[in-house]
Amino acid sequence: MKTKLLPCLLAILTLCLFLLPAAQGQRMPQDSWYLKKTTEIGVPVSAIAQDVDGNIYISDPEGGTIKKYTPSYELLETWGGWGSGDGQFGQQSSSASSTLGPQGLCFEAGQNLVVCDPANHRVQVFSRSGEFLLKFGTEGSDNGQFSSPVAAVVSPDN
Numbered sequence: 001m002k003t004k005l006l007p008c009l010l011a012i013l014t015l016c017l018f019l020l021p022a023a024q025g026q027r028m029p030q031d032s033w034y035l036k037k038t039t040e041i042g043v044p045v046s047a048i049a050q051d052v053d054g055n056i057y058i059s060d061p062e063g064g065t066i067k068k069y070t071p072s073y074e075l076l077e078t079w080g081g082w083g084s085g086d087g088q089f090g091q092q093s094s095s096a097s098s099t100l101g102p103q104g105l106c107f108e109a110g111q112n113l114v115v116c117d118p119a120n121h122r123v124q125v126f127s128r129s130g131e132f133l134l135k136f137g138t139e140g141s142d143n144g145q146f147s148s149p150v151a152a153v154v155s156p157d158n
Contacts, residue, residue, distance in 0.1 A: 047151075049105035049113065051128055057113060061101035064089045066115060066130065079130035087132035090119035104151035118148035 047059040054071035065080040080089050080102060089102040100119040108114055112133060113126045121139035123146070126132055137146045 046101075046103050047105040047116075049107055051107060051113075052111060055128070057105055059102040059105055059115065061090075061103065064101040066102055066105075066113070066126070068128075068130065077130050079126070084120050086135060087124065087126070087130075089115075089117050089124075100148075104149070106152045106154050108154040114152045114154060116149040116152050118150050121146045121148060123149060123152060 046061040049057045051057070055076065056069045056071065056073070058067045058069065059065075060067055063080075064082040065078050067075060068077040069075055080087060082088060082090065082101075090100040102115050103118055104114075104116040106114045108125070111128060113128060115124050115126065117124055117135075122135050122137035124132065124135045137144060137149070139145060139147065141147065
């Protein structure tokens with residue numbers, strides 16, 4: 001059970017320790033891991049997840065993509081793009097404040113990547129290589145419906 005939860009817990013810990021001060025309007029220390037890695041990688045980060053092989057997945061809300069990196073931060077793959085089709089995310093806007101790309105990331109027990117797509121009011125599931133597998137959810141408040149989901153957590157018992 002611990003090994004199944006480790007990637008999600010690592011992502012949550014990373015977000016809490018490094019992203020929270022920025023979200024609260026505090027300045028990041030110049031030597032912070034988050035500042036160094038986002039500068040190296042060169043993308044904004046809204047969510048981070050790590051697979052069992054140590055690869056790092058980052059949701060890029062401004063680019064409408066998911067980026068997969070090696071543990072040493074070499075870019076392996078990018079997938080997604082703007083739209084509402086399978087494997088696409090959100091909506092692009094001329095205003096950065098209203099651009100809404102992929103958000104929360106988490107791995108489920110089968111090691112597929114679960115991604116929240118708030119602008120399309122759904123959740124999409126991908127293989128670790130970026131292959132679209134399935135989607136669920138529509139806009140609303142009934143069972144199976146969402147209102148802009150931004151975070152995902154998967155039970156280890158699924």
